[in-house]
Amino acid sequence: MPSDESRVELALELLNVSKFFGDLAALKEVHLRFEPGDSVLIYGPNGAGKTTLLRILATLARPSEGRVFFNGRDLRRDPAPAKSRIGFVSHATFLYGELSARENLRFAGTLFGVSGVEKRIREALELFALLDRADEPVRKLSRGLQQRASLARAFLHDPDFLLLDEPFTGLDAASAENLRAILKGLPERGKAVVFSTHDFEQGASIARRLVALDRGRVKYDGPLSHAPLGALRIARGAGRTKDA
Amino acid sequence: MGNKTFPLTLHLLLTLVWVFVALYMIFQYAPEETTMGEVQRIFYIHVSSAWTAFLAYFLVFVGSVGYLWKRAPFADDLAQASSEVGLVFCTCVLVTGPLWAKPVWGIWWTWDARLTSTFVLWLLFIAYLMLRSYVLNPGRTEVMAAVVGIIGFVDVPIVYMSIRWWRTQHPQPVIAGGEGSGLDAAMWITLLVTWGAFLCLFSYLLRQRLWLAEGRREARRLRQGLALQTSRE
Amino acid sequence: MRNLRIVGAIFAKDLRVEWRHRETLVSMCVFGLLMVFLFNFAFEPAGEEALRLLPGLLWIAFAFAGILGFNRSAAAELENSCLEGMALAPIDPGLIYLGKMLANLFFLLIAEAVVVFAVSLWYNFSFLPSIKWFALTVFLGTLGYVAVGTIFGAVSANTRMREVMLPVLQFPVAVPVFIAGIEATTGALRGSPPAEYASWLRLLIGFSVVFLVLSYLLFEYVLEE
Numbered sequence: 001m002p003s004d005e006s007r008v009e010l011a012l013e014l015l016n017v018s019k020f021f022g023d024l025a026a027l028k029e030v031h032l033r034f035e036p037g038d039s040v041l042i043y044g045p046n047g048a049g050k051t052t053l054l055r056i057l058a059t060l061a062r063p064s065e066g067r068v069f070f071n072g073r074d075l076r077r078d079p080a081p082a083k084s085r086i087g088f089v090s091h092a093t094f095l096y097g098e099l100s101a102r103e104n105l106r107f108a109g110t111l112f113g114v115s116g117v118e119k120r121i122r123e124a125l126e127l128f129a130l131l132d133r134a135d136e137p138v139r140k141l142s143r144g145l146q147q148r149a150s151l152a153r154a155f156l157h158d159p160d161f162l163l164l165d166e167p168f169t170g171l172d173a174a175s176a177e178n179l180r181a182i183l184k185g186l187p188e189r190g191k192a193v194v195f196s197t198h199d200f201e202q203g204a205s206i207a208r209r210l211v212a213l214d215r216g217r218v219k220y221d222g223p224l225s226h227a228p229l230g231a232l233r234i235a236r237g238a239g240r241t242k243d244a
Numbered sequence: 245m246g247n248k249t250f251p252l253t254l255h256l257l258l259t260l261v262w263v264f265v266a267l268y269m270i271f272q273y274a275p276e277e278t279t280m281g282e283v284q285r286i287f288y289i290h291v292s293s294a295w296t297a298f299l300a301y302f303l304v305f306v307g308s309v310g311y312l313w314k315r316a317p318f319a320d321d322l323a324q325a326s327s328e329v330g331l332v333f334c335t336c337v338l339v340t341g342p343l344w345a346k347p348v349w350g351i352w353w354t355w356d357a358r359l360t361s362t363f364v365l366w367l368l369f370i371a372y373l374m375l376r377s378y379v380l381n382p383g384r385t386e387v388m389a390a391v392v393g394i395i396g397f398v399d400v401p402i403v404y405m406s407i408r409w410w411r412t413q414h415p416q417p418v419i420a421g422g423e424g425s426g427l428d429a430a431m432w433i434t435l436l437v438t439w440g441a442f443l444c445l446f447s448y449l450l451r452q453r454l455w456l457a458e459g460r461r462e463a464r465r466l467r468q469g470l471a472l473q474t475s476r477e
Numbered sequence: 478m479r480n481l482r483i484v485g486a487i488f489a490k491d492l493r494v495e496w497r498h499r500e501t502l503v504s505m506c507v508f509g510l511l512m513v514f515l516f517n518f519a520f521e522p523a524g525e526e527a528l529r530l531l532p533g534l535l536w537i538a539f540a541f542a543g544i545l546g547f548n549r550s551a552a553a554e555l556e557n558s559c560l561e562g563m564a565l566a567p568i569d570p571g572l573i574y575l576g577k578m579l580a581n582l583f584f585l586l587i588a589e590a591v592v593v594f595a596v597s598l599w600y601n602f603s604f605l606p607s608i609k610w611f612a613l614t615v616f617l618g619t620l621g622y623v624a625v626g627t628i629f630g631a632v633s634a635n636t637r638m639r640e641v642m643l644p645v646l647q648f649p650v651a652v653p654v655f656i657a658g659i660e661a662t663t664g665a666l667r668g669s670p671p672a673e674y675a676s677w678l679r680l681l682i683g684f685s686v687v688f689l690v691l692s693y694l695l696f697e698y699v700l701e702e
Contacts, residue, residue, distance in 0.1 A: 023466060023467045025471035059564075060564065064383075079567075088565055091564075092561070094561065094565070095555065096553075099494060100492070107662035108562070111563060113479065215474075341615075364649050370645070371646045371649060378638055380636060381702070384701070387698045388635060392632060393690070393693060395625070396650060396689075402680075403649075407656065409658045409676070
């Protein structure tokens with residue numbers, strides 16, 4: 001049916017995914033679906049499996065059980081179409097310390113097959129206010145600046161799905177506000193934003209949907225505004241919020 | 245599948261019988277070698293161990309390929325088990341070598357084609373087993389080991405060939421006295437029977453090791469199932 | 478072709494990163510020189526004896542310099558998870574292997590050239606009469622060595638005791654390279670007709686082809702988590 005066809009397009013989906021590290025189950029029987037236009041906060045206590053979830057979505061890790069689908073196709077068979085549409089930001093910056101931000105972006109641009117790469121690089125650097133420090137070796141930059149360079153790298157190939165693992169860590173107030181505004185505007189442009197953060201208020205100000213994780217299991221997946229108290233308790237228990 | 249096949253106790257019995265027959269043949273049936281005397285009889289054990297060790301590494305290869313292709317846990321068990329049992333047989337070759345060489349030639353060791361190749365094989369087994377222990381993220385062990393197992397096995401014939409060519413250019417005392425060539429018919433039969441006994445022993449030890457691996461996997465499966473149970477509402 | 482550009486980009490990136498400080502390259506050269514220096518206490522290299530021992534010496538120095546290079550090349554990708562950064566890209570993982578292999582090859586050849594120069598100076602041995610065949614031999618042997626060293630470097634980087642793990646993996650597997658390399662080098666330095674050691678060169682070519690292809694195919698499994 002036509003409507004189903006368009007639904008299948010460009011969806012990133014986890015079907016009954018579990019991930020084990022030895023005997024430890026980091027993710028348990030997770031069913032999730034993300035589509036362009038989604039704005040999702042992944043929240044939960046430390047060790048809930050947020051990073052594992054994002055890494056599996058980003059194709060960096062394979063599920064122990066279950067499947068991951070992109071565009072209706074199993075990622076295990078052919079991850080390339082997914083990779084070109086996904087941008088991932090993590091604790092690690094994926095940047096070569098000896099190279100400048102510009103050189104790092106140029107390299108990423110070649111790997112991701114970005115056309116008009118110099119223009120895209122300038123745009124990405126501008127977006128994260130890095131133009132004036134773009135030609136220094138990355139290792140000379142502060143943690144916050146490195147994080148911004150890492151964000152620029154993720155945005156470079158204009159991905160449809162942006163997966164961000166605690167992207168606000170290390171950012172000063174101005175940069176955090178800048179990122180917040182960027183992430184908030186993405187769904188309107190037809191992108192999907194899926195991110196985790198320790199600051200629930202901040203996350204709630206961006207996302208419309210909440211996925212609450214606890215000990216590897218999805219406890220709630222739905223609109224942030226309708227989140228039941230139980231899910232919010234988990235969410236709030238994990239971070240510092242003003243309410244008790 | 246596992247329970248219906250040849251029971252382990254019967255296998256053990258067959259092994260003991262076969263080994264006994266082989267030992268009898270080695271000491272009673274096979275003729276005494278003209279120049280080396282009684283010590284030469286170790287040759288049957290030495291060569292049989294070598295062939296078995298190489299077969300073991302082939303099984304490491306099969307298991308490695310099988311695991312990368314099908315992700316079947318049994319394939320990884322096979323690779324791991326073969327490497328452990330194979331190491332034992334490989335060590336046997338390297339021990340019987342000097343035991344033979346010293347009384348006959350007065351030297352403990354010679355870098356002839358077979359001993360050198362077997363020593364490289366021994367190093368490959370060690371490297372494979374070391375890798376399995378040292379991988380930082382245990383979940384990646386099987387895949388990493390499979391990569392190393394495949395590369396190692398593809399290398400084995402190249403190593404063997406290069407060492408043989410090298411030795412034809414720079415000959416050394418050969419312990420075998422010419423593998424295969426110049427062997428009495430009775431010696432051939434003894435060798436084959438002995439190799440059969442070793443294969444029987446190898447397969448028995450392999451099955452024991454596989455049984456242990458399967459048990460461990462089952463235990464892990466249960467623990468993981470338990471981990472999934474908790475926090476399920 | 479896009480794949481060629483990607484390999485080129487990875488190769489260029491490795492060169493550029495190294496060029497900023499040249500630490501690895503310098504260490505490789507220094508290490509090679511130190512080995513040659515120590516060897517001179519082992520024997521008096523004059524004439525025929527030199528011809529007998531030099532090939533072995535050279536290849537041992539090359540081998541250890543190479544190990545150093547592979548370790549550091551792999552370690553450089555662990556910092557900031559850069560290897561994962563490349564894995565995120567929609568490229569064939571084997572291309573990452575090829576790019577890094579070419580970079581390792583480039584640096585090891587440079588270090589080898591430095592070692593050879595030092596040997597010719599310190600041992601009063603001229604490589605020039607046989608330079609063509611000598612260079613070809615060293616190149617082919619190094620190619621095979623690097624083909625295996627690059628993937629083993631990546632594997633070892635995922636282990637504890639990685640400095641030990643790499644040689645333990647590399648040396649047994651590289652035995653044919655040592656044998657063929659030393660035999661062919663001896664032939665080349667003696668000025669023997671190439672036909673005499675051509676089979677060793679063919680072995681090196683065969684080894685390189687086999688392990689380049691195999692490593693290319695298997696590299697994706699080294700990236701996998």
